[in-house]
Amino acid sequence: MLNRRSYTILKREFMARVFTKGFILMTILLPLFMFGSMAIPTMMMKFGGEKKSHIRIISETPDLIPTLKASFDTLSSQKSRDITFEYDSLDSVALGSDLQELRSDILSNKISGVIFIPDRALADKQIAYYSTNPNNTMIFMHIGSVINRSLVDYYFRDKNISKEDLDYARQGIDFKKFRISKKKEGAEEESKGNELLAFVFSFLLYMGVIIIGSGLMQSVIEEKASRIIEVLLSSTHAQELMVGKIIGASLSGLLQMVIWIIPVLFVSFSALLVIPPEFHLKVDSGLFIYFFINYTVGLFIYLGLFAAVGSIFDNSQDAQSGTWPVALLVAIPFMIGISIVMNPGSILSEVCSFLPFFTIFVMPARMALIDVPTWQLLVPPIINILTLTVTFKLAAKIYRVGILMTGKKPLWSDVVKWVRYKY
Amino acid sequence: MSVALEVREVCKNFGAIKAVDRVSFVVPEGSIFAILGRNGAGKTTTIRMMMNIYLPDKGEVFFRGTKVGQEFKNKVGYLPEERGLYKKMKVMDLLRFFAELKGKRGAEITHRAKSYLERFQLSDRIKDKVQDLSKGNQQKIQFLATILHDPEFVILDEPFSGLDPINTNLLKDMILEMKQQGKAIIFSTHLMDFAEKLCDHLALIDQGRVVLSGSLSQIKEEFSRRHVHLVYKGDISFLHDLPIIDKIEDFGNTAGIRVKDPGQIQELLRLLVARGVEVKKFDADEISLHEIFVQITGDTGEKTSTKIR
Known part of the structure; x- marks a missing residue:
């Protein structure tokens, strides 16, 4: 599926994405903002009485x-x-x-x-x-x-x-938490760092998907509105174009995520920074490997949908109001991903870690909090691949028709018709 | 005559609208082929099917005997009617990108790009972003992107629309140059003057159907046999009632007149003189493409295809 033409498009998409002020700013500012937002309450307490x-x-x-x-x-x-x-x-x-x-x-x-x-x-x-x-x-x-x-x-x-x-x-009581797991003999004291990590994972996945997704959507709209699309289609097939764009944007997303995760790893594993012992992370590298694979597949799934939405509209305003189905598919799993910190062992969190779309946000957070049985780790990739197959086919059909449709703003019923079009 | 491209009975509907209805024509190797028609006649849809951007509902397009596909896309240079470039890319990056999509890359392409940019007086803009160029210069970059990969076949959809006079000339020269190199060139237009000056073969599309196709010279010969181009002074309104007259298009000083039979042309001249019309020019063998266009598309209800080979 990834041929020479897709590769050319991928390269351009990646460069056009990464070498922009917006990308660089967002990539650097987000961790600062994230750590900042955690530090602000402490700072407020320390320096809150600014006046005598x-x-x-x-x-x-x-x-x-x-x-x-x-x-x-x-x-x-x-x-x-x-x-x-x-x-x-x-x-x-x-x-x-x-x-x-x-x-x-x-x-x-x-x-x-x-x-x-x-x-x-x-x-x-x-x-x-x-x-x-x-x-x-x-x-x-x-x-x-x-x-x-x-x-x-x-x-x-x-x-x-x-x-x-x-x-x-x-004196109040103080719960000390211990985790009993298959991985280690006895019990291990639980870290507050893991709760924080679960939150950070959900938050970064959400920000990543939204930033890269809306970026790709804008790029599809640009190609459609400025009619570059026809020149592109005179050289390549719509599907090759879409694949190239999705992979290019995904790589930029991965690069961004690596930059975001490095400070997290640095803070958790480095001895240079003195952090309170209760925040020390109790994780293995497998969690981070799963996180990145999960994010990559998640991007493929969501970017297909964002590309399809972009292809439906020929200006950003219409597209912004038309993204809600995809935005909901990101926001609801994200909310659940955050809320499972309260009780990662609940039926809700277990079920959600196997549902299409939800698993992308819920499983990494759940893994950071509890010992997930190995068989449960093997299921989400299968679910993700199946989801990807379905969403990609659907997105490709909408994209193929949508990118050449200009003029009247289409109705959702029109879009359903497009899926059945022979093109 | 060897055939470069053959469009065979292609149809395309958009919902209830028949955009293209059983369109067929052949484009000979090395020819400049014009697709003529009014706005909305179905030219762009036909071209998009030739480019394999749209799949026809019915019918097929063949390039040198095989169905058009990726191989054809690699060999063709295409300038769409509505143009667009990545505004934020630098000129050279953009040109290399489009060439790479066609499978051409490396020093050879960079060299070609540089020499074209020099010829277009843009060599100092290589590192500029496209958005910093004037509209005219952006148009030049767009032509360049169309031909940089040295295509064997060029399709230009309404290439002259929106061009300033300098770029119009530049494009015309490029078309002629490519013809000299033996390339087949297809362009669509609603401007008959240009088509008449440039093309050697044509297809005239009206309401989604080919109403006329073939070589320009043969078409003109056929149509001019019954046609008179008249420059006059006086009153020619009496002609409307004459049984020998098939159709008149009267502009006051000039008129295009079609008689029912080629043998009636001499009688027409005699009648004009007899009625005291001052005949300044009586061209019995000349007809403009525009007149042919009006004759065919202006005829209400007459949708028979005229094919001349």
């Missing part, structure tokens, strides 16, 4: 103040020097006039907020926060637990409970 904050803490119970002071001193010295505190003891009536008095200071942000801890907080833990920006979650994250700790300490102070007992009561 001053908090006034008012307790109705004067005795609570030393406890609060002690707790906040630890916080301000350890975590953030950007928040300063002042303390006062007032009842709820005095609070009203206090707030009135300090109104201008609060409005001008000299005082970022006022926390009022009423007496009944020692029974119901209801406290109040007054600020121009009462939704500042940074404040609650930093301060909430400290006040809670002070309240608990104060509440239990005369109750003859040892500090150890109190600490125990305060």
